[in-house]
Amino acid sequence: MTDASDNAAAASANRDWRDTVFLPKTDFPMKAGLAQKEPAILERWARIGVYDRLREQRAGRERFILHDGPPYANGDIHMGHAMNKVLKDIIVRSQTLMGKDAPYVPGWDCHGLPIEWKVEEAYRAKKQDKDSVPVDQFRAECRAYAAKWVDVQRAEFERLGVMGDWADPYLTMNYDAEATIVGELLKFAESGQLYRGAKPVMWSPVEKTALAEAEVEYEDVVSTQIDVGFEVLDCPEWPALKGAQAVIWTTTPWTIPVNQAIAYGSAFDYLVVTVAGRRVIVAEPLLPAYLKRVGEKKFDFEALIKGTIFEGATVRHPMHALGGFFAKPRPMLAGDFVTTDAGTGLVHMSPDHGEDDFLLCKSHGIDPVFAVDGGGFYRPDWPWLGGQGSVINKKFVASDGPICNDLREAGGLIAASDDFAHSYPHSWRSKAKLIQRATPQWFIPMDREISDGAPSAEGRGEVVGNGASLREVALDAIARTRWVPARAENRITAMVQGRPDWVISRQRAWGVPIALYVHRQSGEYLNDPAVNARIVDAFRSGGADAWFTADHTTLLGPDHDLADYEPVNDILDVWFDSGSTHAFTVEARYGEGVRADLYVEGSDQHRGWFQSSLLESCGTRGRAPYDAVLTHGFALDGQGRKMSKSLGNVVDPLKVIGESGADILRMWVASTDYFDDVRIGKEVLGTASDAYRKLRNTFRYLLGALDGFDKAEVVPVAALPELERYIVHRLGMLDAELREAATGFEFNRYLRLLTDFAQDDLSAFFFDIRKDSLYCDASSDPRRRAYRSVLDTLFHALVRYAAPVIPFTAEEVWQTRFPSEDGSVHFLEWPELPAMPGDAVVGTNWRDVRGLREQVTEAIEPLRREKTVRSSLEAEVTVPDLPLSADALAEAFIVAKVTKGEDIDVTRTGYHKCGRCWRHLPEVSDDGDLCGRCEKVVSHA
Known part of the structure; x- marks a missing residue:
């Protein structure tokens, strides 16, 4: 007969103890199901008012303001939007977590060309001319278009989990915003920081408006290059030069009809040679390239001359036979911008179509002639090619086009080919080619001394606005701002150091007008604070539309006669709009003089929003509108390429959210080194998952x-x-x-x-x-x-x-x-x-234990592969050091036993396995029996 205790032991050994663990x-x-759960969580947050309650809870705490750079209200969000908004939200939430009152007011840029262009497209589809539509009707359609996309993007940003004041965002088209924008403009006017001038600006013949530097991008193109001869009429320093042809080279043949001078380099050596029967003047280093373009190898040498010989010389235009403008002799002028890198060392000057051209000609009393209209056509009364164009039409400027054919017939065209590859400016909106075009525009000067009427930053430590130029104040403000990463400071410093005057006018309809009155006789704008106050009040009541339907007599008031003044109908550069957002968002909500703690945008905004905000605030407040600026890179595809619909490599954030959830996308954003360009694709998202x-x-x-x-x-x-x-x-x-x-x-x-x-x-x-x-x-x-x-x-x-x-x-x-x-x-x-x-x-001991534990785990692995042990619990380990007790180490290593020895050694234990905790212990008499601890726990259960 079996003893009762043996029966109990056998029962214990066969017992399944899982119900006692x-x-x-x-x-x-374990399965997240984020795409399905997140919308319900969003709805709950909205229902309980998380954002508003946080404002109540944190009232009176230290405030942290991240001012939102406004995305454009045009189309669904893309991955760049998602990356930017998520990064901002992580920052705002982390500052909130650290106990601060961190409000976030999202905003949108609602004016400008892209929206206007979309509304125009609808008119073009109906065969209607937008210019025939009343301006108030057209602007209303633009407003409705922007409002639609604000609502769409708002929902998409919220779906990303971005927490903010979505019920009351800022919009540049809100009446209060438009009133503040025009008020900021009038501050520049009152302090003498505005002027109207005619100088070349980047111009889009397709969009018929000037563009800001930030709206220009460069694409590789292949252009027509031509060499043209200008016959020397007179050269006081060397009369024998008369009759030779000063050869110019250009890749913009359409500027030849507006030529007014030839520039040379005083320090250069020039050759007078005869090539294929034509006596020409070319810079010595550039003769081989010239010979190659004209398809000749031989030349007859006449003289080597210094550029100084051209002083006082004149040439005549190849089309001089047309008379009038073209019959007038062209002076040869010394230009320090002339190089011998390419061309002929002689540069034809068209003050209408180049910055260097304009400045050099202006210094010699030569003014633009405005021959090319806003659509890129020569004006109808122009004696050569009047009414023809467009100048960005490839066929028009081609080697067999009307310009080259006329020059060829007149004997002025020396060489022409349609094979010059180079980089060329395009509109970042329409993607169309741009031209430089001199037009009357409104400018904010960078180097003019700011008058005594400008607000001062005295007491804040910055350069006081009075007595300094806008460039000087801005550079000082840059140095006082925290830039993240630090290298960004060098980038924006270089941009501000080298930037030209700010062109703030646009010749469009949808935007905030440059609400100024210009005196019809003097050309000076009216600077009357009382009139300016009435303008701002009118905008606050009726928005920017009030200017286009205004009773200007009432706005001017009794002290000024409307007959003496012309209202300006140009609109403001949208970068001025967005550059003013700190005024109608940060200051309007948190108090005059309050500045943002942080701006966060992509690295392209060094020439965009960061800079326009900086210049606007420095011009009106004498300091930057921010304490710190963080810049991030761009989202590229998985192979590091720019995303493009044509390449089919666009990663849609809405699709990612719909499939995987917003938290996965947010994990990706946080995991990237976002100070540089980052990659996203299936593999990258898989890592985030x-x-x-x-x-x-x-x-x-x-x-x-x-x-x-x-x-x-x-x-x-x-x-x-x-x-x-x-x-x-x-x-x-x-x-x-x-x-x-x-x-x-x-x-x-x-x-x-x-x-x-x-x-x-x-x-x-x-x-x-x-x-x-x-x-x-x-x-x-x-x-x-x-x-x-x-x-x-x-x-x-x-x-x-x-x-x-x-x-x-x-x-x-x-x-x-x-x-x-x-x-x-x-x-x-x-x-x-x-x-x-x-x-x-404690820290030192356990750091040592962890290091030793890794070595023990590696030592056990071969025995596991050989199936000598099935788990570490079956192993006994010898180690050279015991930073803790042997029992504590056995527990830490999850092994049966630890002893001290010379090296790390592992053997299979001889101890039996507890049937409940599975540890191999000396107190367990047989496999399946319980150890003392488990026996006690089970007996008291």
Whole structure:
């Protein structure tokens, strides 16, 4: 007969003890399903008013203002928009987490050519002329078009999880905004910082308007190049030069009909040679290239002369037989911009169509003639090619086109070919070629001394506006601004140092008008503060439309006669609109003189919004509108190429959100080195998804392991075991590094620190070691209570740290543990961690243990592959050092036994396996029996 105790032992060995193990329990799913869950979370945030309640909760706290650069209200958002808005949102949320009042007011740029162009397209489709439509009707259609896209983009940005004042954004077309914009313009006028002048500006013949520098992009093109001879009429320094042809080379043949002079380099050597029967003048270094273009190898040498010989010389235009403008002799003028890099060393001058041309000719009393109209056609009364064009039409300027044919017939065309490859300016809106064209425009001067009427920055430490030029004030403001990354300062400094005067006028209909009155006789604009105040009031009541329907007699008032003044109908450059947003958003909402803590946009905005905002504020306030500027790169495809519909490589953020969820896209943004251009594609998003999944699983473990946790369980930090104290110590280090990264806007580093801690310190180390205690210790066991106490601390910290980056998931995690109808994780602040006792040994000991643990794991792996052991629990390990007790190390290494020896050595243990905790222990008499701990837990269950 079998003894009763033997029967009990046999029953124990065969018993399935899983129902006695304390496995984690949670309803938080491993599969995220973000695309389905996020819209419901968004709806809940809107219902409970998270943004508005945060403003109430943080009222009176230190404020952090990130001023939103306005996207254009035209079309669905693209990946660049998504990247920019997510980065801004992460910054705003992190500042909110750090306890600040961090409002975010989104805004839109609503005026300008792209919207006007779209409305015009609708007219063109109906065979209607936009110019025949009443201006108020046309502007109303532009306003409606912009409003439609504001609503579309608003919903798309909100879907990204961007938290802000979506109910009350700023729009440049709001009446108050338009009134402020014109008010800012009039501040420039009152301080003498406006002038109207005729000088060459970048002009779009397709769009029929001047463009700002920021609206110009360069594309590779192939153009017609021509060599043209101008016969020398007179040369006082060397009369024998008469009759020779001064040869010019150009890639813009259409400027020849507007030529008024020839420029030369005084210091250069020029050759007088005869080539194919033609006596020509060419710079010595450029003769070989000239011979190649004309298809000749031989020449007859006549003389080598210095450029100074051309002083006082005149030439005649090849089309002189037309008389009038073309019969007038052209002077030869010394130009320090002439080079011998290409061409002939002689440059034909058209003051209508080049900055150097304009300045050189102006200094000699030669003015533009405005021969080319806004559409790129020669004006009808022009004696050569009148009414013809367009000058950007390739056939018109080709080697067999009308210009070259006429020059050929007149004997002036020496060589022509349609094969010159180079970079050429285009409109970034229409993608059409641009020209430089002299037209009357309104300018803000960069180098004129700002008058005493300008606001001063005295007392703030900046250069006082009075007595300095706008360029000087702006450069000083740049030096006083924090630039992230630091190299961005050099870029914008160089741009401001070299930029020309700011062209602020456009010849379009949709925008804020340059609301000035110009005296019909003197040409001076009216500078009357009382009139200006009435203009601003009219705009505030009726928007910018009020100018086009105004009773100008009433606006001028009794002191001025409308018969003496002409209202200006040009509109403002939209960069002036967006450059003024700080005035009607930051100052209007938070107080006069308040400036933004941070501007965040793509690196192209060094020549765009960053610069227009800087110049506008420096001209009206004597300082920058921001304390810091962060610039990020562009989103490229997975191969590092610019996204293009024609290449079929566009990654649509809305599609990514619809398939994977916004939090995945946000993980990608935070994970990139966004100070440079970044890549996005299937593989890159897959990496972001993997990182997200690991972080989600960390939260899932925490939720499950803390099931039923009660504050009564909490063990004070001083009473924690060494391992728990070490993890709290590591959490404190993480906390400091995360705060530093958030303050420095280094969210690539922030996310990497967070995910590495979750994966390496917790999942692969702390959780791995303590799962035995969690599963198998009694619920009242001090060690298990200590572990769960630290898990609770970790939960409260990690969910907060993650909230700025993955706000939807953080909300889901928080609501899973602390469900509340009107609560939110986003109301929480940066965690307050328990104070650690000053035990430096804890960190040092466990750092050593972790290093040793990695070596032990590597040493066990060969035995696992050989199936000598199936898990580390079956291994006994010898190690050369024991930074902790042997039992503590066995627990840390998750092995049966640790002893000290000369080297690391691993063998299979002879101990039997506990049927409940699966540890191999000397006290277990046979496989399946229970160890003393498990026996005790089961017996008290």
